Amino acid sequence: MPAYLARRLLFSVFVLWGAVSVIFLVLRLVPGDPAMVLLGPDATASQVDELRARMGLDEPLIVQYGIYLRDVVRLDFGESFRMSVDAMDLVLSRLPNTAQLAVAALGLSILIGFPLGVVAALKANTLTDRVISVLSLVGQSTPAFWVGIVFILVFARTLDVLPSGGTGGWQHLVLPAVTLALPFLAILVRLTRSGLLEVIHEGYVQTARAKGLRERVVIFPHAARNALIPVVTVVGLQFGQLLGGTVIVETVFAWPGVGRLLVDAISHRDYGVVQAAVLFIAGVFVLVNLVVDILYGYLDPRVRLAG
Amino acid sequence: MTDTPLLSVRDLAVRFRTGAGQVRAVDGVSFDVRRGETLAVLGESGSGKSVTAQAIMGILPRPAGEVVAGSIVYDGRDLLAEDPNRVRKLRGDEIAMVFQDPLSSLNPVFRVGWQIGEMFRRHRGASRRDARAAAVELMERVGIPAARRRVDDFPHQFSGGMRQRIMIAMALALKPRLLIADEPTTALDVTVQAQIMRLLADLRREEGMALVLITHDLGVVADVADRALLMYAGRAVETGDIREVYDHAAHPYTRGLMASIPDLDAPRERLTPVRGAPPNLLDLPSGCSFHPRCPHATDRCSVDDPVLRPIDGRPEEHRSACHYAEEVLAGEREPV
Numbered sequence: 001m002p003a004y005l006a007r008r009l010l011f012s013v014f015v016l017w018g019a020v021s022v023i024f025l026v027l028r029l030v031p032g033d034p035a036m037v038l039l040g041p042d043a044t045a046s047q048v049d050e051l052r053a054r055m056g057l058d059e060p061l062i063v064q065y066g067i068y069l070r071d072v073v074r075l076d077f078g079e080s081f082r083m084s085v086d087a088m089d090l091v092l093s094r095l096p097n098t099a100q101l102a103v104a105a106l107g108l109s110i111l112i113g114f115p116l117g118v119v120a121a122l123k124a125n126t127l128t129d130r131v132i133s134v135l136s137l138v139g140q141s142t143p144a145f146w147v148g149i150v151f152i153l154v155f156a157r158t159l160d161v162l163p164s165g166g167t168g169g170w171q172h173l174v175l176p177a178v179t180l181a182l183p184f185l186a187i188l189v190r191l192t193r194s195g196l197l198e199v200i201h202e203g204y205v206q207t208a209r210a211k212g213l214r215e216r217v218v219i220f221p222h223a224a225r226n227a228l229i230p231v232v233t234v235v236g237l238q239f240g241q242l243l244g245g246t247v248i249v250e251t252v253f254a255w256p257g258v259g260r261l262l263v264d265a266i267s268h269r270d271y272g273v274v275q276a277a278v279l280f281i282a283g284v285f286v287l288v289n290l291v292v293d294i295l296y297g298y299l300d301p302r303v304r305l306a307g
Numbered sequence: 308m309t310d311t312p313l314l315s316v317r318d319l320a321v322r323f324r325t326g327a328g329q330v331r332a333v334d335g336v337s338f339d340v341r342r343g344e345t346l347a348v349l350g351e352s353g354s355g356k357s358v359t360a361q362a363i364m365g366i367l368p369r370p371a372g373e374v375v376a377g378s379i380v381y382d383g384r385d386l387l388a389e390d391p392n393r394v395r396k397l398r399g400d401e402i403a404m405v406f407q408d409p410l411s412s413l414n415p416v417f418r419v420g421w422q423i424g425e426m427f428r429r430h431r432g433a434s435r436r437d438a439r440a441a442a443v444e445l446m447e448r449v450g451i452p453a454a455r456r457r458v459d460d461f462p463h464q465f466s467g468g469m470r471q472r473i474m475i476a477m478a479l480a481l482k483p484r485l486l487i488a489d490e491p492t493t494a495l496d497v498t499v500q501a502q503i504m505r506l507l508a509d510l511r512r513e514e515g516m517a518l519v520l521i522t523h524d525l526g527v528v529a530d531v532a533d534r535a536l537l538m539y540a541g542r543a544v545e546t547g548d549i550r551e552v553y554d555h556a557a558h559p560y561t562r563g564l565m566a567s568i569p570d571l572d573a574p575r576e577r578l579t580p581v582r583g584a585p586p587n588l589l590d591l592p593s594g595c596s597f598h599p600r601c602p603h604a605t606d607r608c609s610v611d612d613p614v615l616r617p618i619d620g621r622p623e624e625h626r627s628a629c630h631y632a633e634e635v636l637a638g639e640r641e642p643v
Contacts, residue, residue, distance in 0.1 A: 203411030209366045212399030301461040
């Protein structure tokens, strides 16, 4: 296990390096210059050049990249051009809001998606199953920005029962959390359904029935524990989608989280903040997948011993 | 009380819905299992042996399989008519089952001791600790070395024979009065088969429980069973005391199966298989289902469906579903 962890951590470093390198390059390839954005349209060419020099943007790309990597290794993630504060501090200050949103969405998905998937599987090929399956297909294929706007129209404008954006009490959390949860929840329903249907005719499920266990016990834990193995893997991978979803949802609902910070930073060409935010999100993604892999070993003892 | 059979199956019919149509996997089978006896249920794959067992256990795969007629009376209670929850409590407690493939029958993600202990926890409300101790005891009883150390291992850490011993330990946990073993040795190495068979026979004798032993291997059960039930295409074709059936087989199918057993004393002979293939249950032959494969068949056999009946000159208990049972027995009807 320690050797396995060390291998995984080393691999994670490569993943993060790849993420920051790609974002570093892409940021500098897209049109738009931070100095020009910062100074506005009235600035003279010499003013822009002077600011570029101060920001270190006059160096060759490879030198800028080298300096950036050196700084990152020293845990210095650069600063915001716009606000002159440490970029990572800015990201972390927005983290609680995003975490709140992600945890609420994740909780909603698991609390609703898993039971719905179980019901669909136990009632396979009945009307109940069809309704659940069609709804989850719709949920999975509807884009978050559209769902978000429709929610605002229906619940904030027409019915006026929930706020359309911003933060405050739990009411502010409902619409963005549901919007963010929807695709994730839908995938969870479908995965749980197929996972359970796959194991329901296995020999050990028959054994559990022959042992005279209650049907509830036959499903939990006998069948479900096996059905969960593939579900957990895909949930880990899908968590990246959820993180990506926060960018859209936070923008639609004016939710002051990391995602919205990232979008603002991109439009202002605030390189430092974009890089810090992407590195942070990539780091969370890598960490979640590491946790999932460890959990996988816990769920499937055959993997645990091989690892 | 002791005269009434422990298990009495009457006119059992099980229907399966398949993609290709409906199948009568079991069609009007009746038999008794007496207290403490061993009944061997014999037949080729697809003859309905396992489905019969699943029907008794109430674990037919749903919604595909369904009992459509008959009764299964255990100790005076009709399992098909009684409250499902009460029948469920009988399972594992009074009636237990051992399956063919011990790897797929054990849950891969739970420790074996936990799986055995579950019998005590769920049925008897035992504590985790007591259940685990009882599991160790059972594992020792079925001959698993270092049971105390291995109780927390997972199924994949055991060999095939050891896994089947664990299945047997689990089935015997609550001292059932009826054990159904469905091809318990088929998935195992030949050398292990005899050990498992002996273990089952020994435990049956010590516990005084009844055993229904389902197999396609006539050689395996000759020494351990009291009575035999031969099934073909979902029906009982011959039944009786096992020595009587083996020595005086009165159905051509039984004779065919006996002839296909390798004889070690005559090593150079070729094996004699039952000719033809098992019938397609979706499209059973008319009359006697066996007639297309039967060396004795006449025109009558393709029209007239024979019933299980006593045979002239043999004990009342010995029955055969062949129009020409007496002639087959006397060897009068030479294969055509």
